[in-house]
Amino acid sequence: MGNRKPEDIRTLALVSHGGAGKTSLTEAMLFDSGVITRMGKVDDKNTVSDFDPEEQKRSISINSSLSSFSYKGRTIHLLDTPGFSDFYFEQRAAMRVVDAAIVAVNASSGVEVQTRKVWEFSEEFKVATMFYISRMDKEHANFENAVSDIQGGLTNKALPLYLPIGGEASFKGLVNVLTGRSYTYKGDGTKDFAEGDVPAEMADAVSAARDELIERIVEADDDLMMRYLDGETLSEEELETALRKAVISRMVFPVIPAASLPNIGVVQILDAICRYFPSPLDMPPRNAVKGDADEVIEIAPDINAPFMSLCFKVMVDPYVGKLSFIRAFSGQLRSDQMIYNVTKGVEERISSFRVMRGKEGTDSKEIIVGDIAAIPKLDSTTVADTLSVKGQDNRFPPIKLPKPVYSLAIFPKSRADEDKLGNAVRKILEEDMTLKFAKYQDTGDSILSGMGDMHLDVALSRIKDRYKVDLDTKVPKVAYRETIKKTAKAQGKYKKQTGGRGQYGDVHFELSPRERGSGITFEDKVVGGVVPKNFIPASEKGLREAAQKGVIAGYPAVDFNCAIFDGSYHDVDSSEMAFKIAASMAFKKAFADASPILIEPIMNIFVTVPEDAVGDVMGDLNSRRGRILGIDPEGRLQVVRAQCPQAELFRYAIILRSLTSGRGTFSMESSHYEEVPPDIAKKVIDAAEKVADEEE
Ligand SMILES: Nc1nc2c(ncn2[C@@H]2O[C@H](COP(=O)(O)OP(=O)(O)OP(=O)(O)O)[C@@H](O)[C@H]2O)c(=O)[nH]1
Ligand SMILES: [Mg+2]
Structure with missing residues (x-):
């Protein structure tokens, strides 16, 4: 990757609701750019980015996975993130370190719960964003519905840059509404297409979409706006330049229909990344904190400034060891230099920068502003650390972690398992900031907590397969x-x-x-x-x-x-x-x-669901001894606020999923203790007596 210029770097994340087609799109992009010669499939468990055995077991992504590759003289760093709700934090962590994002929206399901969430991240981190209307070749694919879903539910600045030619089984290409060029694919899985004019039957639709898009684009350029209003014809080049400006300043979010499995439209997505997405130099400065003071300073994306980077991911491979993934936000660094961990105050040696493609990596001698690379064996570095050079003390702000919502008590099956548990847990916690492990003094349980049952299932499976530790699990005891x-x-x-x-x-x-x-x-x-x-x-x-x-x-x-x-x-x-x-x-x-009594922990719980599920959620909470405190609208969703005994909520992550078909999310926090109703208290006391008798 030598002799590269930051202008030519594009660093982006693929984000979406689970299963919208991010990993398949990554695979198709790697194929179309000539990086791989055979296109793998998620269902065949042979894609570049879903390489983890846990991902292949389940045919879903679990970790964000980096693919760095060259395309038409550009370096593209692509983070394929997991869309399943338990792993949403991976999506947020990825969005923090990229300059742009592609939000995949399934053409047959439109905007889903997690789509909304990733859209929030797009707004939070203000990254340039495009929408990929995915799986256009599948039955029930409907481009117009998906677009109006986005416009109505997320942003009315999302406008088609391409319109699909055909749909479902007859999806065969797309038309660029700005240039009026059409791209009809052979449909044989290759990236080959025939370029032509707008199909006659699409002329009106293309013209209407073009007017709408141009009206938005010119808003990004006053001069262009004047000329447009004066009725002047704007050149293709002028429009291209203005579109790029509009995308970078988030005034337009282009929408592109495509399908990765038959490889239709992927080249157009790649071209759009190169043309319209920002280079690191187009991005505004990032905030950092100076030394121990709370003084906020700005880190500009300047290649001549001191090197500043953020570690956003750690991967521990049992064979290769630890890899720390960093994004460079300013300056440059060579692998024969030392790297200084500002957060930990430790200087470490760089053996090499690994340019990653899924699990494979090749060595590179330098990294420049905009790059993402992995560094092997940085012992003291953990996620969210700022990595710079000695003499610098600026730090990027810490990451706010979500609170766990699902816990299990774990018990080693044998003495040998108990001995190995500490090391195994330490290793998996290093990779995953959203997992927590603690021994509770109140109940004596060792508790593993995370973002849902799938999350813990994956963690436990890793502990067993990678570190050979056998565990039993139980629902945790209530801290009465x-x-x-x-x-x-x-x-x-x-x-x-x-x-x-x-x-x-x-x-x-x-x-x-x-x-x-x-x-x-x-x-x-x-x-x-x-x-x-x-x-x-x-x-x-x-x-x-x-x-x-x-x-x-x-x-x-x-x-x-x-x-x-x-x-x-x-x-x-x-x-x-x-x-x-x-x-x-x-x-x-x-x-x-x-008059002794038992008291139990009561949680504040916030359940976010679509309107039509509010009744079910409230009814269910009532049946769990919950008290509804209120319902507040949040965009198109409703947030049910309630208080409910912790004893009733250990499995809530699973319950809510089945109540809402996965459309609900929730968070909870401890509130206070309240008296346990007598009938339940009696059961708890009887159970305690039974245990005491057995122990005697
Ligand atoms: N027909 C068709 N199927 C697709 C297409 N893209 C993805 N799929 C299928 O949709 C399913 C999910 O695709 P993935 O690429 O794993 O989706 P993802 O967004 O990476 O999923 P997560 O990482 O789990 O969020 C798989 O069965 C794919 O084969 C497409 O363009 N056409
Ligand atoms: Mg995936």
Whole structure:
């Protein structure tokens, strides 16, 4: 990749709802640009970008996959992202580091839930965007419907640059509405087409689309606008230049119909990428933070500025090792230089820059502004780190991670599995920022959390296949707590007279309820030294330890005040140990008399669904003991706000998918604790007793 100019680089992401055809388009582009000689298929599990065994097992993409290649003198860095909703964060992470995006919209289903999401990313990161109306050769493909769906639901600045010739099984080419040239494909899977004029029956449609497009394009250029309004004919070249300007400034989002499997229209997409998408130099500066201060500075895409890049992806191959994917936002770097990780404050050696094509890579000696490449074996680098050169301390802002919505408790099957688990989990977490792993003190469970059941399924399958760790999984335990509803007093007296020195401790406790979430307080109300000062801390310690284990069902007791107000001691036999035991006895008795209850975590949940699913979602939440707080419109969708016990939500990712045929998304966060209804509390207490009996 030597002697390249940043002007000739195009860095883009393919994004969409799951299955719209991104991976197939990538494959066709690689074929049409001569990089591969045989076109693979997702269903045959032999595409360049779906190379991961987990992807091939499921015939869907799971990770974003980079293909860098040359086409007509340009370097194209293409990130093929996964569209399945559990992996939407990969799409967002990709959108952060590209200059442009192609949103694939399935010609037979139009705008879907995830299409809307990726459109939000397009707006958030302000990347130049084109729409690819995909799978035009499939039955029920309907270009007009897909376009009006986009115009009505996403943006009215999306306008056809090409119109399809035919559709479904008879889809055979496309017409450029600006130039009036038509491209009719042989239909034999090659990229060969015959160029011609507009088919007569399409003349009116092409002319109308042309007028509409030109009206938009000239808005990007005042001079052109004046001449257009004066009725002047604008040259093809002028229109081309203005269209490029309009695409880069997001005033127009061109729409192109195509089909990757029969390879029709893919060349036109490639040409549009080269012609209309920005080079890195066309992009506005990126914000960064200077040193430890919060001072925001701008990083301009200048090849002569100091080298600045962002690591946006880490891939750990069990054989090749770790690869860190970086996007260069300014300057250039050679592989014989050192790279400085500003975020970690560590300098690391670069062995080479890998120019990636799926899982394969070739070595390159340099990287320049606009490039994406992978660097092997940067030990201290993780996702979202800023990589620069020594002496620089500017950092790109951190990435906001989504909260996990689905969790499983995991249990190693054998001792050997337990020993290997730590390493395996560390490796997969390094690659995937949206996975979380934690041991919960409350319940003792080791919990793996992520963005949905598919996400965890993939993670568990990787742990098993790559790292040979066998695990059982269970629905996590609810972190119940115990508390009291009224005040009660009790005495705890521990007295033991054995051979030598005896044991003596005696305390009187009064427990009273405190506000939810306020924890445990301890009050010394002893008068006249009936319990000597030196035994008070031991009494408190005994209380707090006993509270950890609870009284009614073994869950931590919380939110009460304990006052020690009386007691007695023995000159010889009293000890800290004896007072700890006495305190524990007093606590248990008083707690049992103070109307103890179980409380459970309540979540705030936000469910985003199309209007027609709102009723089902509300009905379902009601049946889960949920409380609907409100419904707010969000674009064409509705957000149902509710509170619902956590115990009812462990499988919500799966439930919502089946309720809405995958059209719903949700997020949740902990809110507060509430009393468990008596019938459910009884079941929890009975289950705890059963476990306690088994353990005895
Ligand atoms: N007939 C036809 N089928 C297509 C076309 N493009 C993709 N498909 C099929 O649609 C399915 C999904 O295609 P993919 O390329 O995997 O779609 P994707 O957007 O990469 O999917 P995810 O990565 O899982 O989001 C596969 O079965 C493809 O063979 C097309 O142009 N025509
Ligand atoms: Mg894919």
